[in-house]
Amino acid sequence: MKYVDEFRDGALARGIGARIAAEVRPDRRYSFMEFCGGHTHAISRYGIAELLPEAVHMIHGPGCPVCVLPIGRIDQAIGIALKHGAIVCTYGDTMRVPASPAAGPPQGGQHPLGGREPQASRGSTESLSLMKAKARGADIRMVYSAADALKTARENPAREVVFFAIGFETTTPPTALVIQQAAKEGLGNFSVLCCHVLTPSAITHILESAEVRRFGTVPIDGFIGPAHVSIVIGSGPYEHFAEEYRKPVVIAGFEPLDVMQACLMLVRQVNEGRAEVENQFVRAVTRQGNLAAQRAVSDVFELRERFEWRGLGEVPYSALKIRAGYAAFDAERRFDLHYEPVPDHKQCECGAILRGVKKPTDCKLFGNVCTPENPTGSCMVSSEGACAAHYSYGRFRDVELVAESAA
Numbered sequence: 001m002k003y004v005d006e007f008r009d010g011a012l013a014r015g016i017g018a019r020i021a022a023e024v025r026p027d028r029r030y031s032f033m034e035f036c037g038g039h040t041h042a043i044s045r046y047g048i049a050e051l052l053p054e055a056v057h058m059i060h061g062p063g064c065p066v067c068v069l070p071i072g073r074i075d076q077a078i079g080i081a082l083k084h085g086a087i088v089c090t091y092g093d094t095m096r097v098p099a100s101p102a103a104g105p106p107q108g109g110q111h112p113l114g115g116r117e118p119q120a121s122r123g124s125t126e127s128l129s130l131m132k133a134k135a136r137g138a139d140i141r142m143v144y145s146a147a148d149a150l151k152t153a154r155e156n157p158a159r160e161v162v163f164f165a166i167g168f169e170t171t172t173p174p175t176a177l178v179i180q181q182a183a184k185e186g187l188g189n190f191s192v193l194c195c196h197v198l199t200p201s202a203i204t205h206i207l208e209s210a211e212v213r214r215f216g217t218v219p220i221d222g223f224i225g226p227a228h229v230s231i232v233i234g235s236g237p238y239e240h241f242a243e244e245y246r247k248p249v250v251i252a253g254f255e256p257l258d259v260m261q262a263c264l265m266l267v268r269q270v271n272e273g274r275a276e277v278e279n280q281f282v283r284a285v286t287r288q289g290n291l292a293a294q295r296a297v298s299d300v301f302e303l304r305e306r307f308e309w310r311g312l313g314e315v316p317y318s319a320l321k322i323r324a325g326y327a328a329f330d331a332e333r334r335f336d337l338h339y340e341p342v343p344d345h346k347q348c349e350c351g352a353i354l355r356g357v358k359k360p361t362d363c364k365l366f367g368n369v370c371t372p373e374n375p376t377g378s379c380m381v382s383s384e385g386a387c388a389a390h391y392s393y394g395r396f397r398d399v400e401l402v403a404e405s406a407a
């Protein structure tokens with residue numbers, strides 16, 4: 001197939017669904033986790049769950065970059081802008097992720113993150129965000145790429161410019177390249193607040209969790225492996241999960257036929273008692289991945305011993321930090337930042353959703369207090385978040401349709 005429309009052919013999708021239905025065993029259920037938010041979005045958008053037989057159950061994973069960003073890291077970025085007067089550049093979705101409550105000291109005055117507390121929000125429990133901090137006068141700018149942040153630094157030599165870098169292995173190489181470029185140019189006003197996280201460590205964390213190992217409340221028979229992440233890291237890093245944990249992994253593209261085919265491949269592995277890494281996304285993923293990108297990343301970054309993920313807590317060796325050789329471009333060192341964990345909104349179930357324990361409709365705030373226009377939790381921000389995807393495409397299926405009787 002050559003064009004994207006061909007990967008969205010409804011008749012073919014229904015055909016694959018019928019093959020899956022014919023191959024599932026009547027005596028068992030199949031639970032597969034799609035790790036990546038791109039797949040979560042595709043499953044909701046194209047109604048893939050409805051095309052699968054009842055025996056096949058999809059569990060949303062934590063692979064949405066803004067969903068797993070903990071409040072404490074967003075507070076750090078807001079603090080850099082408000083307290084230190086720096087220009088903070090970041091990707092669009094990050095701007096709307098809820099941070100700490102906006103309420104400041106009881107008598108007003110300075111907000112704990114910096115800047116003055118507006119009269120209207122005193123005593124409020126509404127969360128701040130980068131967008132709301134911008135409305136308070138912080139110089140926070142949305143960028144489309146890491147290169148845009150570097151350009152902002154070149155254009156503002158008298159200002160500190162910080163790139164708030166988030167995301168999985170897909171967005172890490174561009175951050176590495178801009179740090180290398182800034183070093184080459186000797187840019188003294190540019191730094192990066194690095195919050196890049198790693199997919200394989202998160203999968204290990206999920207497989208080692210009590211819900212999977214001890215209680216069995218999250219039954220995982222296999223994974224749909226990420227598309228774009230795997231272009232960078234290759235399929236090799238998932239072999240560990242097949243060999244050590246006996247979990248099949250099928251790396252899949254983001255189109256509906258990709259996901260349907262991956263489900264069929266997983267069902268077949270389970271039925272045949274195999275646990276292997278298979279690559280459905282052969283048009284883009286190889287076993288070794290993008291070696292040039294991997295070289296740039298390992299030149300600039302090293303593993304962090306621990307990093308807090310929203311929902312998963314502290315996950316060992318699951319994120320990257322900037323190497324000492326590039327310390328001048330590390331915003332954490334430049335602004336002497338110390339990480340403070342901050343609890344989520346009490347009623348928000350994002351943590352349980354990101355661990356695969358609950359689904360969006362289990363949250364009391366879903367669709368009433370929390371909507372994509374006014375998110376309370378991080379899973380409602382990006383279109384890849386489980387709550388936002390279900391709100392946009394799936395919530396109508398939860399409502400029972402009752403035919404109006406003729407009067």
Ligand code: SF4
Pocket residue numbers: 347348349350353360363364365366367370371375376377378379380387
């Ligand atoms: S609906 Fe909102 S508050 Fe509830 S879990 Fe989802 S993002 Fe969190």
